[in-house]
Amino acid sequence: MNADFTIEELAFQKEVRTFLDNEFPFEFRTKIDANRRLSKKEIIRWQKILYEKGWAAPTWPVEFGGTGWSQVQRHIFATEMGLIGAPEPVPFGMKMVAPVIMEYGTEEQKNRFLPDILESNVWWCQGYSEPNSGSDLASLKTTAVRDGDEYIVNGAKTWNTYGQYADWIFCLVRTDNTVKKQEGISFLLIDMSSPGITLRPIVLLDGHPEVNEVFFDDVRVPVNNIVGEENKGWTYAKLLLTHERSNIAGVPRGKRRLRGLKRIAADTDDGFGNTMLENPRFKNKLAEVEIQLQALEYSELRTLAALSVGKAPGPESSILKIVGTELAQEMDELFVELAAYSCLPFVPEQFEDGFQGVPLGPGNSAYAALNYFNNRKASIYGGSNEIQRNIICKHVLGL
Amino acid sequence: MDFSYTEEQQMLQESVQKFVQKNYEFATRAKIIASENGYSNENWELFAELGWLTVPFCEEDGGFGGSAVDLTVMMDEFGKANLVEPFTPTAILGGGLVSALGEKGQKTELLGPLMEGKLQLACAYAETGSRFNLSNVTTTATVEGDQVRLNGEKINVLNGSNADKLLLVARESGAQTDRNGISIFLVDNDSDGLSIQPYTNVDGKKAAQISFASVSVPLSARLGEAGGALPALEAVIDRATVAVSAEAVGALEALLQKTVEYSKTRKQFGTPIGTFQALQHRMADMFIECQLARSIVIMAAMKLDSTENDVEKSKAVSAAKSRVGKAIEKVGQEAIQIHGGIGMTEELDVGHLFKRVTAIDIQFGNTDYHTARFSSL
């Protein structure tokens, strides 16, 4: 048993590091360290840099312009990116809809959609959840009714992340009301500029309109925008969910944030003449987080090793989702604890692109509470942690 | 032994409940927060009329009696409604310090108008480096003849931008964390050299960061003895700590009740989510947390009203805040989680309650601080 990289893998790691050192824009690093949101334009700029290098799509096969990397190479790349805080591509196109199109789409769809995803020319969003269909996704009610060469779509989707920036949306829609709920669902690609689509921004607890409600009012969609067969959408969606859940552990990001916690703790007075890094209670909490991060990392590596020898991502990925999100939330709390009074000011605009003023509070401490509130989402979305535990009960423990 | 409210306390409770029902709908509250002052002056005048502003004060000062238990009766209801009016900074902190340290003249000048709703106060004690240690003060006060010069910066000044007068905690002598040498001065909000940066806190309440650049006040602006203000400051903050803990208990019970209600109506998989045992047990735990939090806050309030010595009182306060902090974390997070996506939005009162209790968790010292204080006392 060993967890070592091969010589080739180590060389690859070095190549990735050198590339990131040279090519990841310095001003992005500064912004990310200051907890500023990168703009859409900036994310695209970074994606184009990766694209030029041929690394835009680490998980795609070569035939579609991907890297064709092994599991370990992907892991190395994701790790190095995460350690410096480089943004991953917006997942909806690259990681979610693209694999479905590759697997079940027509040649025409592959040619039409994949290159623009690869080059970040077209942005996607995910239209699954509905106001009354969250955890029980299969109960969704948005309908698509065939009318000649078109579907007419009616209904509402919600919690649509970054819908305001998206050019296209991939939706699960009901195309048959007469069968078992999972069997009447289709996977439909819809141009966001279609007449009849309206967005209502939803402001989250951090003051940011990160998600939207999307209304469909007699929206006409060409039938050739359906992926795969009519009424088979549920099967495709499930494939997508396993992709959504991979890489969810967030170990590199966790390591980066742990470094951040230690740095801030060293700069924060505990009020009694020591720094928070010297404060025994806080030190213990940091240690506990670090230990959990190590347990998570090695769990992820074990999963990775299984994937490398061709096993499909199984329900074990639920472990990574649950532990990864809950550990991230624990770190959120530690940032709040360090910031103390300084995280109370609610000034979300100071973390927006283009903010010119002087931020309140030392070292961006006012970000800590915003982030704590916002990241409560992590245990809710992507299959809530309760649903993940149900999966473990059912598929692993046989309960 | 009797844990029931007296008739007077019941009346106080009903009076707050009635007000809240009539004047504190979700949309009304949002409007109040968005207004310039961040609180409703109309409400404030009504508070005065209803006599609520007299509750923290003893009869000698013209108040209702000043019992901590009375205070928790009100704060509990304030918490349920997530009320944003600056009751704690003006009546409990500011008024409390004047009552504890002021001379007769100062009391007459300030407490009367305060209880009539005509005076807003704020207490500037925290600094960037002080964290929760009240004796950690770098803001300086230098006596020059019959004037005092004030220099330094204060953070987290609740109601700081609305206050007519600030109660500034400053050091006249001694090293940074000495218990002796700390005084409190009354500073008018329009004094030269004062710069107030107002902002809204995560819980919708107004606060400010305030710097004092050679602000000059007359010696008579000092409350109490030179350098001897710390014990009174600690006692007042202790009372405020119990008050906001009671507010948190009210808010947590509101969160629990709203969560249980929601779980009975929200259906997934063809059944209310409240039928899932995985969620039921967690709501049972939330209930237990609320009960324990309520118990320990009652304990602390009763101790404050008792003849126990100061150490025992402070210990009880820290026990309450520490334990309530744990309940806040648990109940607050579970309320959001069980609501799912809708709990994450500004559109539901649940999220706002969650943010309020999170702020209370930090205010006057978090769980860790109070646990450590408990064990060191």
Ligand SMILES: Cc1cc2nc3c(=O)[nH]c(=O)nc-3n(C[C@H](O)[C@H](O)[C@H](O)COP(=O)(O)OP(=O)(O)OC[C@H]3O[C@@H](n4cnc5c(N)ncnc54)[C@H](O)[C@@H]3O)c2cc1C
């Ligand atoms: C910030 C954010 C971004 C999102 N982005 C997107 C997006 O881009 N596209 C998209 O389609 N969706 C998105 N979602 C939606 C997300 O997938 C749903 O919120 C999630 O599926 C939960 O659904 P719900 O919010 O309706 O909660 P509900 O399903 O109503 O669940 C409420 C609570 O009940 C629990 N529960 C439900 N069923 C069970 C059970 N059987 N056993 C035990 N507990 C149960 C849940 O875990 C939760 O705690 C996003 C959500 C958030 C918060």
